[in-house]
Amino acid sequence: MGKTLVEKIWDAHVVKSQEGFPDMIYIDTHLIHEVTSPQAFDGLRKRGLPVFRPTQTVATADHNVPTLDQHLPIKEELSRYQVDMLSKNCKEFGIELYGLGHPYQGIVHVIGPELGITQPGKTMVCGDSHTSTHGAFGAIAFGIGTSQVEQVFATQCLLQQKPKTMKIEVNGELGKGVGAKDIILYIISKISAAGGTGYFVEYAGSAIRALSMEGRMTICNMSIEMGARGGLIAPDQTTFDYVEGREFAPKGAEWEKSLAYWKTLYSDDDATFDAVLTYDAAAIQPMITYGTNPGMGIGVTEQIPTTISQPDSEKPSFQKALDYMGFHDGEQVLGKPVDYVFIGSCTNSRIEDLRQVAAFVQGKQKASNVEVWIVPGSKQVEAQAKLEGIDKIFEEAGFMLREPGCSACLGMNEDKIPAGKYCISTSNRNFEGRQGPNARTLLVSPLTAAAAAVTGKIVDVRELV
Amino acid sequence: MKKFEKLSSRVVPLPIENIDTDQIIPARFLKATTREGFGNNLFRDWRYDSNDQPKADFVMNNPTYQGKILVAGKNFGCGSSREHAAWAIQDFGFDVVVSSFFADIFKGNALNNGVLPITVSEEFLEKIFDQIFAKPDAEIEVDLEAQTIRIVATDDQYEFEINPYKKSCLINGYDDIDFILSHKAEIEIFEQQR
Numbered sequence: 001m002g003k004t005l006v007e008k009i010w011d012a013h014v015v016k017s018q019e020g021f022p023d024m025i026y027i028d029t030h031l032i033h034e035v036t037s038p039q040a041f042d043g044l045r046k047r048g049l050p051v052f053r054p055t056q057t058v059a060t061a062d063h064n065v066p067t068l069d070q071h072l073p074i075k076e077e078l079s080r081y082q083v084d085m086l087s088k089n090c091k092e093f094g095i096e097l098y099g100l101g102h103p104y105q106g107i108v109h110v111i112g113p114e115l116g117i118t119q120p121g122k123t124m125v126c127g128d129s130h131t132s133t134h135g136a137f138g139a140i141a142f143g144i145g146t147s148q149v150e151q152v153f154a155t156q157c158l159l160q161q162k163p164k165t166m167k168i169e170v171n172g173e174l175g176k177g178v179g180a181k182d183i184i185l186y187i188i189s190k191i192s193a194a195g196g197t198g199y200f201v202e203y204a205g206s207a208i209r210a211l212s213m214e215g216r217m218t219i220c221n222m223s224i225e226m227g228a229r230g231g232l233i234a235p236d237q238t239t240f241d242y243v244e245g246r247e248f249a250p251k252g253a254e255w256e257k258s259l260a261y262w263k264t265l266y267s268d269d270d271a272t273f274d275a276v277l278t279y280d281a282a283a284i285q286p287m288i289t290y291g292t293n294p295g296m297g298i299g300v301t302e303q304i305p306t307t308i309s310q311p312d313s314e315k316p317s318f319q320k321a322l323d324y325m326g327f328h329d330g331e332q333v334l335g336k337p338v339d340y341v342f343i344g345s346c347t348n349s350r351i352e353d354l355r356q357v358a359a360f361v362q363g364k365q366k367a368s369n370v371e372v373w374i375v376p377g378s379k380q381v382e383a384q385a386k387l388e389g390i391d392k393i394f395e396e397a398g399f400m401l402r403e404p405g406c407s408a409c410l411g412m413n414e415d416k417i418p419a420g421k422y423c424i425s426t427s428n429r430n431f432e433g434r435q436g437p438n439a440r441t442l443l444v445s446p447l448t449a450a451a452a453a454v455t456g457k458i459v460d461v462r463e464l465v
Numbered sequence: 466m467k468k469f470e471k472l473s474s475r476v477v478p479l480p481i482e483n484i485d486t487d488q489i490i491p492a493r494f495l496k497a498t499t500r501e502g503f504g505n506n507l508f509r510d511w512r513y514d515s516n517d518q519p520k521a522d523f524v525m526n527n528p529t530y531q532g533k534i535l536v537a538g539k540n541f542g543c544g545s546s547r548e549h550a551a552w553a554i555q556d557f558g559f560d561v562v563v564s565s566f567f568a569d570i571f572k573g574n575a576l577n578n579g580v581l582p583i584t585v586s587e588e589f590l591e592k593i594f595d596q597i598f599a600k601p602d603a604e605i606e607v608d609l610e611a612q613t614i615r616i617v618a619t620d621d622q623y624e625f626e627i628n629p630y631k632k633s634c635l636i637n638g639y640d641d642i643d644f645i646l647s648h649k650a651e652i653e654i655f656e657q658q659r
Contacts, residue, residue, distance in 0.1 A: 015648070015651055015655045016648055016651055020628075020629045020630060021629075021630045022628065022630060022631075024645060024648065024651075026652070026655055026656075035495050035496075035547075036546070036547065036548070038498035038499075039498065039499065039500050039548075042498075042499070043642075047642070052652075063492075063495075064495075064496060078496035078497070079496055081496075081498070082496050082498055085498050127546060127548075128545075128546055129544065129545050129546040129570060131546075143546035143570055144546060144570070144573075145546055145547075145548035145551070145570060145573060145574035145577060146548040146549075146574075147548060147574065147577035147578065147640065147641070148573070148577070148641075150642065151641050151642050151645060154642050154645070154646065155642065155645040155646060155649065155652060156652065157645050157652055158641075159630075159641045159644065159645065161628065193483055193540060193543055194483070194539070194540040194543065194566060194568070197540070197566070197568060197569055198569065224544075224570075227543060227568055227569065229569050229570065292483075293483045293543070295483075313482070313538075313539075313587070314482060316480070316481070317481055317482040317483060317538065320481065410487075410492045410545075411487075411491065411492050411493055412492035412493055412495060412496075416493075419515065429485075429487070429544060429545075431485045431487040431488065431544060432487070432488060432510065433487060433488070433491055433510045434487050434492075437491070437510055437515060438510075438515070
């Protein structure tokens with residue numbers, strides 16, 4: 001019987017498989033950042049262990065960094081200490097660090113792909129749940145806790161239960177103004193924030209195939225928002241074209257050898273998935289979330305569901321979410337004013353996102369009632385945007401391009417949304433307090449965010465493109 | 466790692482679904498570089514108002530409810546991979562979390578820290594909530610070896626699943642690194658044969 005893509009990559013990395021035990025799988029690449037690594041380094045010191053394969057780990061500082069004045073010392077003491085600790089640990093254990101000031105610094109899930117570190121067929125982990133992003137290249141990539149970061153440091157392996165497999169097919173053509181972010185928000189709204197738990201999801205179908213690598217990354221990035229630890233897409237010519245020539249991509253004869261292997265990475269026709277779901281791309285409209293988990297999403301022209309329509313056990317949580325957001329049963333979100341617009345995060349901070357936003361806002365002006373934060377995913381994205389004059393377009397429209405980092409996605413660094421304010425955001429989570437205590441998040445695509453930036457409210461971007 | 470065998474305790478009920486790790490420990494408290502002290506900020510924004518005053522209506526501020534077992538609605542621990550969530554729960558004094566459904570990463574993190582996540586049926590979860598709200602000092606008994614959780618007053622019992630390897634780790638207090646390191650030669654052979 002044939003194998004799924006996940007099974008092919010998984011089986012190629014099993015060091016040991018034993019009845020009653022999780023599989024011991026080999027990890028090709030380990031990405032680390034300042035927040036989830038210090039306790040793991042401490043663990044190594046306590047055990048008196050080195051990092052087993054230091055050249056297979058790459059570090060950057062992203063979660064806890066400011067996005068203005070990065071050339072100055074970090075003002076907040078605890079943040080500065082944590083970022084300094086990363087530099088100190090990387091030096092002590094011999095790990096390459098692309099820290100603040102380095103031309104490769106950026107959000108860990110943006111720099112891996114753009115440097116060619118992310119490649120088809122690899123196993124990749126990081127102490128961050130959005131590691132699923134790298135699955136866009138046909139890699140097994142998933143988030144881990146700090147104890148597991150320590151395990152990978154110490155052994156380059158993890159003990160992991162082989163996941164169940166789910167195929168999600170999206171077929172047909174997307175309508176105008178609808179993009180990758182809308183696809184994934186739509187899928188999550190259909191299967192819920194828990195619907196993918198226990199699975200690795202393979203995205204397939206003509207609408208997925210038609211996406212650029214950056215669009216595919218947006219899709220795989222949010223796999224964890226339906227509970228799936230990993231999400232992946234079989235590599236194809238789009239993938240190979242993206243990887244070729246990048247800094248750490250294989251070169252020469254190595255490239256040819258890798259390419260030949262990568263071309264075998266697809267789910268066989270007779271492979272069986274534990275679950276299969278199919279959606280029609282034409283049915284997807286620009287999406288927006290109205291609640292406090294990413295499964296609470298609707299088409300932008302639809303009404304918020306009613307509490308009474310929810311299953312009994314879910315009514316209290318549903319009502320709690322609406323109360324937090326200041327919304328009512330059955331209400332329309334279209335036309336509601338917003339206070340902040342955040343364009344950034346590992347979901348949507350790549351050059352194509354910025355290009356799309358720039359093309360939309362060119363010649364328009366920021367609405368007076370909104371604060372707009374545009375945060376590039378990496379130094380390289382920032383440099384490219386400047387090269388293309390995107391920063392100037394933003395300036396003319398009344399916005400500013402900040403410096404790279406996770407920024408307002410997670411309410412950890414200086415960039416927080418004030419209590420009670422509505423933020424239309426291209427990030428991935430709308431949990432209570434995610435962007436700051438009592439901040440209210442509405443997840444959308446970069447295009448819908450750009451439309452809010454110039455109109456000051458929630459609009460149907462299809463009417464403006 | 467701390468060993469776990471048996472526990473009999475009162476419980477703290479939190480009948481909310483989809484409790485994400487940002488609620489368990491908000492990101493602004495992840496700046497610490499050690500594993501200790503996160504319990505103070507467990508469920509920070511549900512426990513305290515913006516002036517750092519305890520919110521009287523939150524269950525953890527109600528002395529009626531206490532114990533080493535946290536019982537929560539389905540899809541507990543979804544969201545971020547932050548192990549700080551498991552550390553906060555443990556540091557606050559919980560040894561067991563019961564739910565009808567756990568997010569993957571949280572479940573693994575809990576197990577790696579000696580906190581036992583017990584998945585029960587929706588019906589059994591309801592029974593626990595019903596019992597606790599009727600009788601807040603009701604005790605729950607957990608026996609890891611037998612893989613059972615029991616409501617003492619009603620003698621309702623549920624047999625839960627756990628991976629046999631993780632079970633032995635918890636009972637013996639050893640962790641994955643100890644196990645993997647004992648197979649280091651196989652890792653090196655794997656590397657050479659690729």
